[in-house]
Every structure is written in C-alpha cells, then in structure tokens.
Amino acid sequence: MENLIKVLKNGSCKITPQRIAVYNALKDSPTHPNAEAVYNKLAPTYPTISLATVYKSLELFEELGLIQVINVGENSFRYDFIATSHPHLICTKCQKVEDLFEDSFSELASVVEEKTNYKISKQQLSFYGVCPSCSGA
Amino acid sequence: MENLIKVLKNGSCKITPQRIAVYNALKDSPTHPNAEAVYNKLAPTYPTISLATVYKSLELFEELGLIQVINVGENSFRYDFIATSHPHLICTKCQKVEDLFEDSFSELASVVEEKTNYKISKQQLSFYGVCPSCSGA
DNA sequence: GTACTTGCAAATATTTTGCAGTTAC
DNA sequence: GTAACTGCAAAATATTTGCAAGTAC
Numbered sequence: 001m002e003n004l005i006k007v008l009k010n011g012s013c014k015i016t017p018q019r020i021a022v023y024n025a026l027k028d029s030p031t032h033p034n035a036e037a038v039y040n041k042l043a044p045t046y047p048t049i050s051l052a053t054v055y056k057s058l059e060l061f062e063e064l065g066l067i068q069v070i071n072v073g074e075n076s077f078r079y080d081f082i083a084t085s086h087p088h089l090i091c092t093k094c095q096k097v098e099d100l101f102e103d104s105f106s107e108l109a110s111v112v113e114e115k116t117n118y119k120i121s122k123q124q125l126s127f128y129g130v131c132p133s134c135s136g137a
Numbered sequence: 138m139e140n141l142i143k144v145l146k147n148g149s150c151k152i153t154p155q156r157i158a159v160y161n162a163l164k165d166s167p168t169h170p171n172a173e174a175v176y177n178k179l180a181p182t183y184p185t186i187s188l189a190t191v192y193k194s195l196e197l198f199e200e201l202g203l204i205q206v207i208n209v210g211e212n213s214f215r216y217d218f219i220a221t222s223h224p225h226l227i228c229t230k231c232q233k234v235e236d237l238f239e240d241s242f243s244e245l246a247s248v249v250e251e252k253t254n255y256k257i258s259k260q261q262l263s264f265y266g267v268c269p270s271c272s273g274a
Numbered sequence: 275g276t277a278c279t280t281g282c283a284a285a286t287a288t289t290t291t292g293c294a295g296t297t298a299c
Numbered sequence: 300g301t302a303a304c305t306g307c308a309a310a311a312t313a314t315t316t317g318c319a320a321g322t323a324c
Binding site: 092104105121123126130 | 206209210212214224239241242245249250252253257259261264268272
C-alpha cells in the first residue's frame with residue numbers, strides 16, 4: 001500500500017483525489033516547490049482544484065510528518081517531500097534549492113542539546129552560495 | 138564614531154534620525170524582532186515614523202552588512218543585529234529566538250563547499266526545540 | 275540646490291478562514 | 300447518514316512600491 005494511503009488512514013483522514021494529487025506533485029518535484037507552484041502544476045489536470053485545498057493538504061501532510069516545510073528566506077514557504085531533516089543548498093543566482101545529504105550533520109542536534117539544555121526536535125540548515133553551473137557560466 | 142554612521146557614510150547614504158532609531162532599536166533587542174515589532178517599539182518615541190521606512194531601513198542595513206535577516210519558519214522575517222552568521226535556537230513553546238554561539242559550526246561551510254562545489258557565502262542554521270524554562274514549567 | 279529619504283496610501287503577495295455544497299466511508 | 304473535505308470568495312497578514320513633500324549635505 002502506498003505510504004500516503006497508510007498514513008492518512010492511520011490519522012483517520014479521508015483519502016481524496018486532491019490529496020493524492022498534491023502528494024504526487026511533491027514527490028515528482030525535486031525543486032521543492034512552494035504552494036503556488038504545486039497548484040500550477042496540478043491545474044491542467046485538476047481544473048477545479050483550489051489553492052486553499054493545496055494549502056490545507058500541505059499543512060495536513062506536515063502534521064502527519066509526510067513532508068517538511070522549509071524556508072530559505074523567500075517570502076513563501078517551500079515544501080519538501082523527504083520527511084527526514086536534511087540541509088539545503090540554495091543558489092543565490094538561479095534560486096534553485098537542492099538537497100544536501102551529509103551524514104555528519106545529523107549529530108549537530110545533540111551537540112546543541114548538550115550545550116543549551118534545549119530539547120531539540122527539528123533543525124533547518126541552509127547554505128547559500130553559487131552553484132557549479134552558475135559559477136561556471 | 139558610531140559604526141552605523143561610518144557605514145552609512147561609506148555607502149553614500151544619508152544619516153537620518155529614522156535610520157538611527159531603527160538601528161538602535163535592533164541593537165537593544167535581544168529578541169530578534171520582525172519589522173512590525175521594531176515599528177511598535179519606535180512608535181511612541183517617533184509618532185510619525187512609518188512601517189515602510191522601517192522596512193526600507195532594514196533592507197538598507199542588510200545590504201550594508203550591518204544586520205542579518207533570519208527566517209525561522211514564521212511568515213515574517215526577523216532581523217538580527219549581529220552581522221556575523223551564527224545559529225539560532227527557537228523555542229517551539231514560547232517562540233523566542235536566541236543566539237547560539239558555538240565555534241565548531243563555523244567550519245560547516247567549508248565542508249559543504251568541498252562536497253558540493255558550491256561557493257558558499259552565507260548559512261542559516263536553526264534548531265527548534267523546547268527551551269529549559271518552558272520544559273521546566 | 276539637489277539628490278536622497280520619508281511617510282502616506284495603494285498595490286502586491288502569501289496564507290488563512292468561513293461556509294455551503296460535496297464526497298469518502 | 301455523517302463527519303470530513305473541497306472550492307470559492309473574502310479576510311488577514313506581510314511586504315513592496317509610487318510619489319509628493321521633506322531633509323541631509
């Protein structure tokens with residue numbers, strides 16, 4: 001059974017075509033779209049879907065732990081399909097947002113906990129710079 | 138000579154009471170206020186100052202490298218007086234945003250550069266959790 | 275005096291909300 | 300059948316912009 005279906009059932013949430021569509025749109029988008037981009041991607045296939053529904057679905061998915069909301073300093077939020085917390089790379093020229101997989105960063109939270117007595121539940125690491133293709137051009 | 142004055146002169150920008158006020162408001166706020174909070178703080182003393190001016194001043198200060206814009210996932214930006222990039226701690230209960238000074242994090246950028254071929258110019262690290270006073274209560 | 279800056283108001287952008295109608299179960 | 304969900308429109312919130320009046324130099 002698909003992960004989304006399982007998690008929705010678990011949370012006593014209805015399985016609707018809209019939610020499946022939003023979920024798949026995110027899954028197929030390596031670009032970490034914002035809500036409007038998701039909406040635009042779906043609009044041709046689902047002419048009656050509304051932006052509000054996209055927002056509501058994304059909010060639900062975050063509560064269920066299916067996706068991660070990231071904010072890289074634009075004035076809109078981006079949504080990331082991968083639920084595990086990982087750093088992001090933002091190109092300051094072409095604005096693309098990439099994932100960064102670097103194991104050594106996962107231990108940062110415990111360093112912070114030790115130092116501050118906070119109970120850390122989530123972290124967001126963003127690195128801003130110029131990507132190889134932009135710096136090459 | 139005060140730092141603000143020096144930097145403004147350097148950038149051929151006028152030294153105005155409003156800019157000085159915004160700068161000092163930030164300097165005196167360990168809470169990393171957002172634009173509206175800065176405005177509210179100034180309003181009693183400067184009844185005619187406008188929110189637009191606060192925004193314009195903050196934008197200018199960022200361009201001049203005097204302050205840092207941070208975004209911890211709210212839908213407003215916060216502004217940080219300290220220009221050097223450092224991690225932030227956000228309490229998910231009381232919403233306060235603290236600075237974290239931890240030297241070992243400064244080398245992260247070079248790790249990322251090596252791994253990705255990005256030329257990193259800025260980083261934002263945010264750790265979310267429950268602060269000691271909230272978890273104690 | 276002039277170029278920069280301010281402050282107002284309007285515009286823009288993003289996200290949230292209320293509610294009537296619809297749908298999954 | 301009922302509670303949950305959708306879609307529309309309006310509201311709320313945050314930020315930007317245009318421009319006339321004001322101010323630093």
